């Protein structure tokens with residue numbers, strides 16, 4: 001089969017490799033669409049993967065081509081999405097079915113071969129069957145969408161948030177953008193979104209955010225923007241989707257009394273708070289929450305992030321395909337990596353599509 005192989009740091013090669021056989025409890029999936037994650041860029045060009053050579057890619061969807069020992073052949077031909085984390089099944093978090101915090105997991109596309117290939121072997125537990133009206137491209141975005149939903153549920157599952165609450169989202173990469181999409185889908189209209197690129201503003205307007213509720217932090221003071229819009233009260237919920245010290249501070253500083261802050265962005269550096277900002281966590285009795293990955297409880301579950309997203313895709317209440325900015329076939333997907341590395345074009349989601357017509 002053909003695959004995009006990370007041979008070594010900075011060395012992505014499109015080449016012929018042997019198709020692996022599904023082992024016991026596994027299925028061989030024919031990949032139909034695979035998205036490039038922001039994390040794939042440092043993985044490919046700076047940090048490398050845990051084992052190399054490795055086929056990277058953890059956001060993908062496809063069709064079951066064949067199954068290994070102990071797996072019902074009924075699965076063959078089924079359209080599937082793939083939860084990329086393979087939990088150990090025996091650590092503390094796994095025993096609580098909080099697989100996203102597994103202490104000893106494997107991972108498709110970073111620890112074992114992933115989706116930028118014609119085929120990939122996947123444990124059957126990780127498959128989620130797809131409704132017929134949902135496209136492979138949309139399903140290839142299940143993983144980042146589930147990550148966004150997980151962040152929302154970290155707040156909303158623990159606290160009553162009325163639909164007129166003010167919710168701020170700062171940082172409009174893929175996850176921040178998807179967060180806004182799911183908040184709008186949930187009926188939250190009073191959103192304040194902060195980006196720093198002209199095309200981010202355009203994306204937000206397309207999603208239904210009014211120009212008044214958008215702040216370009218390169219041109220405007222984000223703190224003043226939030227305080228003015230909330231009559232100096234602050235945001236009831238603040239999603240920090242950048243991972244910078246500056247925005248982490250902004251989030252705490254601009255959260256309303258008894259408000260919540262959710263840290264979503266991976267940190268770029270050490271995080272430090274000035275004393276007067278730190279005070280606000282105490283005096284405003286803020287709920288400060290971290291979020292990581294997404295919840296998946298197996299194909300038959302209903303109450304996990306993956307099924308939450310899939311139900312919205314099936315009902316047509318979200319349209320993530322709108323966020324796909326570039327499409328390439330597998331032999332040219334390296335171009336998508338280069339666009340994201342060099343930032344030569346605006347992008348939200350770059351997608352590898354197997355038959356691009």
Ligand SMILES: [Zn+2]
Nearest residue numbers: 037038039143
């Ligand atoms: Zn990812």
Ligand SMILES: [Zn+2]
Nearest residue numbers: 088091094102
């Ligand atoms: Zn575990």
